[in-house]
Amino acid sequence: MDFTLTEAQHDLGGLARTVLTDWTTKNAPDATGYDRELWSALARAGLLEAALPAPVGGGFDLLEQCSVLIEIGRTVAPAPYLTSVAVAAAAIAQFGSREQRTRWATPVAAGTATFAVALSTEDDRFAAERTDTGWRIHGSHSAVPAGAFADTFLVEAATAEGPLLLVLDRATDGLRVTGQHVVDGSDAALLELDAMVDDTAVLGAPGDGSARWVHRRATIAACAYQLGVVERGLELTSEYALTRKQFDKPIGTFQAVRQRLADAYLDVEAVRLSLWQAAWRESEGIPADAEVATAKFWAADAGHRVAHTMVHVHASIGIFLEYPVHRYFTAAKRTEFLFGAATEQLRTLADALTTAPRL
Known part of the structure; x- marks a missing residue:
């Protein structure tokens, strides 16, 4: 493989360093893990949209996202780029319908929404059963990164047909979000679910990879x-x-x-x-x-x-x-x-x- 960074990686990484360094020289991060003004600044600079695949974003993808994430790590900036852009919006761009991309990924690219991601672990998982009208989801997941402030949640649930991805708005009936304090702040949350959702919330299909x-x-x-x-x-x-x-x-x-x-x-x-x-x-x-x-x-x-x-x-x-x-x-x-x-x-x-x- 070629380890040489692409021109886009250099450009996006350099722009991210400029924006983030400027912010950190003027601001002291609090413990919330999220600064709305910084998130908007990243959006205005095009950093949220550029590294998302078309048609949601500028056509770049994983390598460019990594370059931006390195710079966020270098400043430990309160920007939920990892969960919102590199995981959730990228997954919706990859597997979602046009309506799902418009509803959930486009606001992330514009800097008006954020995502939290709850993936199954040995200790935390959701289960989903198919019903006549959609899916019933239940279970709990602790210490979900960015969960305390996220507008939307990308969650994984186990089904009889294989793992399933679902997108849930914070206002979903049956979703309870409780903020948690972890080692480096209070951005995490406990998610407790006992909800009914229709197929519009499903990303891809059960067991499709x-x-x-x-x-x-x-x-x-x-x-x-x-x-x-x-x-x-x-x-x-x-x-x-x-x-x-x-x-x-x-x-x-x-x-x-x-x-x-x-x-x-x-x-x-x-x-x-x-x-x-x-x-x-x-x-x-x-x-x-x-x-x-x-x-x-x-x-x-x-x-x-x-x-x-x-x-x-x-x-x-x-x-x-x-x-x-x-x-x-x-x-x-x-x-x-x-x-x-x-x-x-x-x-x-x-x-x-x-x-x-x-x-």
């Missing part, structure tokens, strides 16, 4: 975001090691600190390499289950190590809530477990290597 597609895209998006987090976190830590002195010497001159930073650099590059390999294969339509699991393993395992390196090199100041490194530490720790932690990825990788045909 759309749910697996969404799982892969969500996992790759999390890896891209994590790359931005750990990349910038390491930069801040290296800068601190050059300026913080002990015994009249920068602590970065001490062998133990140099080795710790060198290990962190290798970890960041491993996250980068595995991310782009998985994203490229997925974007080319090449089987990528093993590569996606590998990328998320590195994002989780290496992300854990780099996060703790940030704190250990900074010492006590690294965990002060008012100090910027704390935001990168908590973001890295949360993303470590998002859409499957390291052990789960190793299980997925083992299954992919033993059952899937390889190219």
Whole structure:
């Protein structure tokens, strides 16, 4: 594969860095995970629309979305691009009808709506049964990212025919949303469902592969975001090691600190390499289950190590809530477990290597 970034990736990534850096120099993020003005600014810059497939957006797709997500991770900006654009709107553009794209994806591209995504896990899942008039959905899902403020929810439900994707507006009868505080803020929510929906809420068909597609895209998006987090976190830590002195010497001159930073650099590059390999294969339509699991393993395992390196090199100041490194530490720790932690990825990788045909 060719790891060279495309012109569109460079342009969108550079534009995202400009917009996000400008915002973060003027604003202190709160704990809500969402800033409406920033979301509107990203929309005005074309960053929400450009990386969505036609006819919803500008015709770009996964690789360009990853470039934007890296920049969001670098600033830990309160912009729900991962759930709203890279997963939900992209899935609606891929599997939805024209009416569904107009109703749900177009407002995201315009910056007037946001999405949360609730995908099945071992502990959290919904079930759906077909009825004469549509589907009855029930179950619960905790700590849904962006759920506290999302206008709409993309949820996965288990059916007798296979997994099913549904789109639910926040005002859906039988949907209860309870905000939750997690390690890096209060954007998550507990979803409790006992609702009846008609077929207009169904995305694709049960067992058609759309749910697996969404799982892969969500996992790759999390890896891209994590790359931005750990990349910038390491930069801040290296800068601190050059300026913080002990015994009249920068602590970065001490062998133990140099080795710790060198290990962190290798970890960041491993996250980068595995991310782009998985994203490229997925974007080319090449089987990528093993590569996606590998990328998320590195994002989780290496992300854990780099996060703790940030704190250990900074010492006590690294965990002060008012100090910027704390935001990168908590973001890295949360993303470590998002859409499957390291052990789960190793299980997925083992299954992919033993059952899937390889190219």
